[in-house]
Amino acid sequence: MSGSFRGEEVTGETLRQLGEIEVIRRLARGLGQAVNVLVGIGDDAAVVRSEDDGHDLVLTTDAVIEGIHFAAGARSAAVGRKLAGRLLSDLAAMGAEPLWILCNVAAPARTSFRALKQVYAGMKRIAARFGAHIVGGDLSRADELHLHGFAVGRVPHRRAVTRSGARAGDAVFVTGTLGGSILGGHLRFTPRVKEGLWLRKSGWPSAMIDVSDGLLRDLGHILRSSRCAAEIELRKIPVSSAARMLGDGVSPLDHALRDGEDFELLFTVPAGKAEQFIRSWKDTFRLRCTRIGTIRSGPVSINLKEAGGSLSRIYGLGYDHFSCRVGKRP
Amino acid sequence: MSGSFRGEEVTGETLRQLGEIEVIRRLARGLGQAVNVLVGIGDDAAVVRSEDDGHDLVLTTDAVIEGIHFAAGARSAAVGRKLAGRLLSDLAAMGAEPLWILCNVAAPARTSFRALKQVYAGMKRIAARFGAHIVGGDLSRADELHLHGFAVGRVPHRRAVTRSGARAGDAVFVTGTLGGSILGGHLRFTPRVKEGLWLRKSGWPSAMIDVSDGLLRDLGHILRSSRCAAEIELRKIPVSSAARMLGDGVSPLDHALRDGEDFELLFTVPAGKAEQFIRSWKDTFRLRCTRIGTIRSGPVSINLKEAGGSLSRIYGLGYDHFSCRVGKRP
Numbered sequence: 124m125s126g127s128f129r130g131e132e133v134t135g136e137t138l139r140q141l142g143e144i145e146v147i148r149r150l151a152r153g154l155g156q157a158v159n160v161l162v163g164i165g166d167d168a169a170v171v172r173s174e175d176d177g178h179d180l181v182l183t184t185d186a187v188i189e190g191i192h193f194a195a196g197a198r199s200a201a202v203g204r205k206l207a208g209r210l211l212s213d214l215a216a217m218g219a220e221p222l223w224i225l226c227n228v229a230a231p232a233r234t235s236f237r238a239l240k241q242v243y244a245g246m247k248r249i250a251a252r253f254g255a256h257i258v259g260g261d262l263s264r265a266d267e268l269h270l271h272g273f274a275v276g277r278v279p280h281r282r283a284v285t286r287s288g289a290r291a292g293d294a295v296f297v298t299g300t301l302g303g304s305i306l307g308g309h310l311r312f313t314p315r316v317k318e319g320l321w322l323r324k325s326g327w328p329s330a331m332i333d334v335s336d337g338l339l340r341d342l343g344h345i346l347r348s349s350r351c352a353a354e355i356e357l358r359k360i361p362v363s364s365a366a367r368m369l370g371d372g373v374s375p376l377d378h379a380l381r382d383g384e385d386f387e388l389l390f391t392v393p394a395g396k397a398e399q400f401i402r403s404w405k406d407t408f409r410l411r412c413t414r415i416g417t418i419r420s421g422p423v424s425i426n427l428k429e430a431g432g433s434l435s436r437i438y439g440l441g442y443d444h445f446s447c448r449v450g451k452r453p
Numbered sequence: 454m455s456g457s458f459r460g461e462e463v464t465g466e467t468l469r470q471l472g473e474i475e476v477i478r479r480l481a482r483g484l485g486q487a488v489n490v491l492v493g494i495g496d497d498a499a500v501v502r503s504e505d506d507g508h509d510l511v512l513t514t515d516a517v518i519e520g521i522h523f524a525a526g527a528r529s530a531a532v533g534r535k536l537a538g539r540l541l542s543d544l545a546a547m548g549a550e551p552l553w554i555l556c557n558v559a560a561p562a563r564t565s566f567r568a569l570k571q572v573y574a575g576m577k578r579i580a581a582r583f584g585a586h587i588v589g590g591d592l593s594r595a596d597e598l599h600l601h602g603f604a605v606g607r608v609p610h611r612r613a614v615t616r617s618g619a620r621a622g623d624a625v626f627v628t629g630t631l632g633g634s635i636l637g638g639h640l641r642f643t644p645r646v647k648e649g650l651w652l653r654k655s656g657w658p659s660a661m662i663d664v665s666d667g668l669l670r671d672l673g674h675i676l677r678s679s680r681c682a683a684e685i686e687l688r689k690i691p692v693s694s695a696a697r698m699l700g701d702g703v704s705p706l707d708h709a710l711r712d713g714e715d716f717e718l719l720f721t722v723p724a725g726k727a728e729q730f731i732r733s734w735k736d737t738f739r740l741r742c743t744r745i746g747t748i749r750s751g752p753v754s755i756n757l758k759e760a761g762g763s764l765s766r767i768y769g770l771g772y773d774h775f776s777c778r779v780g781k782r783p
Contacts, residue, residue, distance in 0.1 A: 166678070167546040168511045168547050180502070183499070184590055184591045185591055188559055227601045260514050264518075273512075
């Protein structure tokens, strides 16, 4: 059934039975109060305090929609975790410290309160792990189940890491392994908040993005913003075990290149610093970090270098929310 | 058809035909750049600068959903205006200065780009009128058409006007006229940003809310937060001409008491200041502002005083997003 979560979570009172005021009262009770939150859930807006001037604010939004970002019958806590995780991953990709999250829920009136509470519990757990607080949101009735989240983070003035700073010669790195998130990783990933903050503070990356639409497409975003090309060594791509397990006729490497929702960090480091960077990374994190290629000058494109040394030029698209095409031109 | 705007706006290229990257590029071009926006649409997140420390941030969210907040076939610019207007109205009700707006659009892939552009144009016009900038958002595919907006404003530290400050004896005021927004006011209203800022700066209101769910229900929100009762004089209610035009068997007064989406400001002013306040208001604004009653001590309830002097006690609910009940107990 559309607009529903896993079976055991859809018993108990529905949103229609409780009414909006009682639903909000119960959700707010579960969230508690936090330092820096002057007015939390239950007024026209949340009022928060950013303790320290010298910072820029980082604002991001994301959506998690039934049938697109999760299947009907998914666990509601996992869906909440996914929404907050996506927001945290966006902040991580800017090198920002997470502060506050708001969440709009649009759901059928027959949705059980228990399921909604689990959505919030899932959001709260992952947010709290990275120091962020849920401070508000909006509830609406709808036929489809949509979660729309909004997050605020901060970075020291003009220190946000954007997509537009990559330069010819920079080394291209990616954290973790890629591909096959459809097997469950898209609900269980850890947003790379700690790594993003460390990268920004230590000043290594010239450009950064999180891998949400697929490696080729997200690299394409960096290249478009930075107006350059990239050469990627296919044998270096860190293919995940999930990508190898899929066995759907698409090669594990193609999954690693094109699947979305790994939420790893993809970033560039100036050529002269690349070796020093990778030593410093290994001293700090156990998480894998792989050099997969190099930024080149020239029109926006990705050159895939095969083991034998042959090159194919790809105008990679990965996941397009509207067309779902994966494009390859000769 | 579900997921559609007015006919003349649904010609031209669809979101599926253009693809997400081109859609975002074109939308960003239409929005321009603003002071205080370091990174706008097109990166992982927006980066903004709040110029001045001594302020708290005010964060709010709202949704505009086809079939709930607007009918299929509505003008797309009016729908965008409504979303931004709702957000600005929330900020107004806190006495906050609007700064930044982000908007998530979830739409069918067959949606025309022209319609989406008009949604953004509608948002931009009303936002610009009150000094706010559209700085980001997210596009997703969905079967239902949903807009989810997020806004950031600011108030001097601890000066936000909440719902919880009403005290026995305070006078209850409402701006403008009420009822019948279904005839078009719900798409055309002016958010009371200037009035909300003036009220906060001059320090009159002890509590404030915007009338989105209906007068009785929104007054109920103030009473629940402030833990008190109210006495309302029915002959004082400013009934709108739209409420009088409806002619649907419900009295114009009942429309004024219970209809939602007028987006006027409802607020309380301490008893000793009420006369001075209304003189000061009349010196400043042409907009009507009416004293409709008085806050009383006692359990949360609204006593409606009829012209003859008889009282009826109402536990008014107005619009509930999930149950749509209007409750009246003897």
